[in-house]
Amino acid sequence: MKAARRPLGDTTVPEHLDRLRFPVDPWRLVETHFDASDLGTTETLFSVGNGYLGLRGNVEEGHDGHAFGTFINGFHETWDIRHAEEAYGFARTGQTIVNVPDPKVIRLYVDDEPLLLSVADLIDYSRTLDMRDGVLTRDLLWRTPAGNRVRVRSRRMVSFAQRHLALMQFEVTLLDKEAPIAISSQLLNRSGGADEYRHGAKATGGFDPRKAEALDERVLEPRLHHGSNDRVMLGYQTLRSGMTIAVGMEHHVETDVEYEQFTEVTPDLAKHVFRARLQPGQTFALTKVVSFHSSRMVPPRELADRCHRTLDRVRQETPAQQLADQRRWLADFWERSDVEVEGQDALQQAIRFNLFHLAQAAARGDGLGVPAKGVTGSGYGGHYFWDTEIYAVPFFVYTSPQIARNALRYRYRLLPAAERRASELAQNGALFPWRTINGEEASAYYAAGTAQYHIDADISYAVNKYVRATGDDEFLAREGIDILVQTARMWADLGFWRRTRDGSETFRIHGVTGPDEYTTVVNDNLYTNVMARFNLRCAAESVRKLAATWPEQYAAMVHRLELRDEEIDEWERAAEGMAILWDEQLGIHPQDALFNERELWDLENTPPEKRPLLLHFHPLVIYRFQVLKQADVVLALFLQSEHFTPAEKRADFEYYDPITTGDSTLSGVVQSIVAAEVGYHQLALRYFWDSLFVDLADLHENTADGMHIASTGGVWSALVHGFGGFRDYGDGLNFDPRLPESWEALTYRITHRATRLRVTVRAEAVEFAIETGPAVSVTVRGVPHLVTPSRPTVVELADQGPRLDGSPDPAAFHGTVRADGTVVTTSLPATVAESADHLDPSEDSDEDQLVD
């Protein structure tokens, strides 16, 4: 099987742009017409949120919708996982993010006719997410059935400055003739069993493990509801997890006309209704101020008090002030975080869109993790995975360290639960759950869940990155060290020593799953072993450093964790002896001890309708083949870059890239980074595009379930680490850029300690400028340079690294005879190899009489 890889095609303009219906605009995402056919996607793309509270981009009118969603990070219901076949230690507590009461609903009636977008005669329509304002704005001109033109302008914002605040504006102007209008502004509990739209997203049928588990009908039990024309307040408690929530709203009306107002409050629905009679040219405008507070234990009544205080403050400061604060917050954010690509406006827009959603997913998590979908949807049940540490935290480490710190503190707080889990899995130390909200393992399929022990090392990796970049020894000494020690203990206990044939002792790790979920429960997974080695070394170094620099904190830690000196030696020995497998014949790192024994899946001949593989093949089938859901060895090449030679990187990349499906959105960004490093520039750009537009162009056809937040973080990594060539290891900041040919320049910022460094990569040089703070040292391709605040440092570049054409040839390995005479074979499962009618299930009429 020597088929060539699909051609890379045009490598100057991504073809994904053809799928977009948003005009190019460097700072805004604009929808120019209403389209009911892709509501699920646009609801996600036009979500607003602050990492605590998220409002999907549902229409104000609350009828046309794919999935009405209002989410609070970490606010979840629990349920008993009922395993069809039970075993010891299986995950017990299901956790699913709750759709909290919807504050977005504002219904308009003119002449008693409701505005309903899907049927309305819209003369004009636009919706804009402005990434500098942090506001979603909709402008439309509606011709009512009576022929009256009505301008409706609405805005929606979730405040970055005030964590518990959402603000909406709704402005109605009649253009043609006098008419009565009514506006019903609501808080609607859609998790109360009364919402007929709730199951819209599920009606599509079929299974998809990436969606959230459906909860019972009634999730939120009403605990309080009261209100007046001034303000209403609803309070709830989840049935099983016992979490509490309160939501309050009030309205500020701006109009010259007389209006009447009344209020209705029931346990699952509160509304303020405004009625007025408008003359042509007259405007009725209101601002809806909403506050959410939530807790694991505080009674709803007390949370209501907190809502009152938030609403009081807005009343005092005015809504305009909130909008101004939002702009200021974002100005700061962009100043620290923006990445610019000169001469590529469409890319520029998409890049900012990804970074903006990163902020929306995490900015005010304030001690929570980053859910796989942020707060834009219920996909993956609102769970936290390693996405937080490996994909999101690095961005914040180098742009908004406080946000990174808060996310890491979430893991510290769950350490006791991770210690209990380790014990349940018969290990010392701590084992973090693969997916969780409350700290308990919620991964019910252990082979691709609990078995991913590497999450311990991933968390340690992020802790280390954060401490390196910030110098926050306080965090390390009081909290980070506990994570490092307890995870190192887990690795030291999990692995074991085995004498190899050459007489040396190596440290083995058996029965774990690496990042690639198309191969599970293997021995000596390269990624796991390399990351565990890092984890063990990092813990030992950190402990020794603490002992040397801060004796009191060291003593306190030793006491707290009952740490013995021998343990540190043991970690170092285990790290030194760690088994890092190498296939002499193929000249690559095998993904695991048996990986290269497997048949190669013939991806070239797998038709599109059979992908992603996970939706068309039983795990047992997939596991028998060399085929990757996502980068595994290749991710290790990036994260532990300094431990691999350029030749190893190239060989590994060339081997694994052709057998990686990219069925996970976590893969493309990593492949982009390593492709750029080893020299596949065009391929790197293509992977980057595939990641950049994963949601904007709905490339995985599930953006409706929420944004792929890990991918948005990966976009930043691909820009800064991939094309920007930044690596943070050894003694300083290392740079080895790979600017795509079609880009004029790439500019990004890195916050390191007290300095913010601006890096601009051009074809012929890289320029470093201090934006704030003292001088820093940088290393460009091994040569150190000092960058001082006085003026930029320019380092000339002879090239953009090695340059390889196209993409790796699968035939380079597949079907070839190895040095030892064994053959690398390519194959397909029977159902792909044969005609499709084989799959047709036909009822068997022969079984009528099974019993008697």
Place this chain on the structure above:
Amino acid sequence: MKAARRPLGDTTVPEHLDRLRFPVDPWRLVETHFDASDLGTTETLFSVGNGYLGLRGNVEEGHDGHAFGTFINGFHETWDIRHAEEAYGFARTGQTIVNVPDPKVIRLYVDDEPLLLSVADLIDYSRTLDMRDGVLTRDLLWRTPAGNRVRVRSRRMVSFAQRHLALMQFEVTLLDKEAPIAISSQLLNRSGGADEYRHGAKATGGFDPRKAEALDERVLEPRLHHGSNDRVMLGYQTLRSGMTIAVGMEHHVETDVEYEQFTEVTPDLAKHVFRARLQPGQTFALTKVVSFHSSRMVPPRELADRCHRTLDRVRQETPAQQLADQRRWLADFWERSDVEVEGQDALQQAIRFNLFHLAQAAARGDGLGVPAKGVTGSGYGGHYFWDTEIYAVPFFVYTSPQIARNALRYRYRLLPAAERRASELAQNGALFPWRTINGEEASAYYAAGTAQYHIDADISYAVNKYVRATGDDEFLAREGIDILVQTARMWADLGFWRRTRDGSETFRIHGVTGPDEYTTVVNDNLYTNVMARFNLRCAAESVRKLAATWPEQYAAMVHRLELRDEEIDEWERAAEGMAILWDEQLGIHPQDALFNERELWDLENTPPEKRPLLLHFHPLVIYRFQVLKQADVVLALFLQSEHFTPAEKRADFEYYDPITTGDSTLSGVVQSIVAAEVGYHQLALRYFWDSLFVDLADLHENTADGMHIASTGGVWSALVHGFGGFRDYGDGLNFDPRLPESWEALTYRITHRATRLRVTVRAEAVEFAIETGPAVSVTVRGVPHLVTPSRPTVVELADQGPRLDGSPDPAAFHGTVRADGTVVTTSLPATVAESADHLDPSEDSDEDQLVD
């Protein structure tokens, strides 16, 4: 770790006898006093059934009980398996055997006082299961609160002769003074949601994957209920699977006294009530005749007609005739099947008890499989596993071939479902489900379920054994061949060719699980490969033989299965090239490609409270170690005996035996057989005892869930194949006995074609006698002998094979350095190695404020 194995102890009398409370009796199991504390166990032991219908040994009074059970083989309810995390091809349809309406209830009132065993003043009590009569009899003398002594005698039988018939007798005699009596004889639907006793068995708490899945409250929907004093009839349909059932009952009264009778029929309860006034010495006796008919589709009304016909026949023939038929049926059975051990009465009783329960589990399955618990309990949901083919069918092949044929026809009828399942698993041919009732895979944990592809070979093995022993070419040509071809196709497609380092091509089978469920989803599992090789060869040979001997049937088969000639060559090539792994250093067959890479679990130091391992360790932990739930390589040594040398058998046994937990009851019998063969006589006897008394002494503490039918079949195998030394391969019947020292003689029968051969093994000789049929050839230790009907053939034996003391020394391998310098290490998971308080889950009070 060089700890010695536990000593074998006294090897003349099993210590299990101390746990029994049943006096030694070669043909009967007798309970001499009522004990409410082990009701669960005795309900199972005193079950009566015929392989179609089973009645647990519940007390007639229907109140004191652990689990009231009435089961019809294959009569099941279905339910949607809700996987906590879904994936393509996961089992969808749960299947659980239904507790059908209980006909056992007969309540007695004397002076309006109910007889309740747990509180009654019992002067005398005995309960007897007679294995020649096939009847359960209870005799008791009750002193009523009024001081009146009442003799109550009851009998219960499920007919072997009439599949749909159960018969009960109830006889009351007053000894002291006149009193009114009332007898309420009932049919009670306990699956109707109304039975307060239903959940008794579940109240014990905790999970245990070996128990049945709990069904919803109402399983059986009433479809008809009517009746008179003559007869009542109830009919039902299961809610989800749509199966139908009818049950009818009538009573024959024998008494001299006047009595009155009335009848009450409601949807879930029908009763006949008899009232009389007895004088001292007078007896009231009734016979309750019950008939069950069931179906997948026939309406209950039609089934009721069938019940009527059964009841009519009994009325005509009289109940006494049924009891006589039962004795006759059993006389035939024992004549064909009995195994005698001279001078060991306690063993003799237990042996017959096991064989009797085999008959009760399968005799009248008439085209159904043999559930793991027969029809004695709901354990394992009433599912069929490989137990049928590997543990039960061999017994019937050599004693009651028609029963074996019926069981194999069950698999033939499910072949279309197995073909669909193969397609779902991306394979050609057929893949039989690991556990099922209706043919669909019901194993929700695929690693220890669906992945056990070896079930295809196990079924083919039983087909081959049956055809060899019976010469039933008709079955082979019309049905068996389809199983052989479709399973061979599966293997040919599943495996693949790989060139090895020495240049030869071998056929590999990856990603499957062998019989040992403590290691899953491995490559080149020895058992699987050896059995797949057999399957491929057997299919090829059978097809070639059919072509040569029966051209019309061959042509029909080729057309039916679209068989191509090349396929047959391909099977033969695959069989020839099958990878059979061998560890040069240890000199053993590794259980799979990576097995010997694992750490050895230190069973010596695993405390009893941590066993069975499956209830105390996460699968991921168990899978990392060399530790076996049950024989795997060792089972292959037995089933494919002719393909291993004596030296290989001994080495493999000595390696695997010390690391086999026996946490499965399927293990001991196999270990006994191979221990005997390689020379560990005392150990063989101990394993035999552990199997022989597994239920009688409740050794696995779950006999309450039902009889371990595979083990009962294994007891026969251990006697006939193990101590009896019988192997059926090559050209004839091969014998190489291993009589235990403490036994005077062992006698068993084998039906081969038209001949029934009696074999008697003594210390100095083995004697063959023809009981019926023509002469046969036998081979004793390689020397052929002809056995003629005229007189027995006696072959002298110099010894009973090799003789090794004690049991294999684990230290022989563990902790030793292999030839290549690698070390075989022994280890324990942290939770075993450390103090138990590590496992204490303590609530974490630090998580109060996870959200805000």
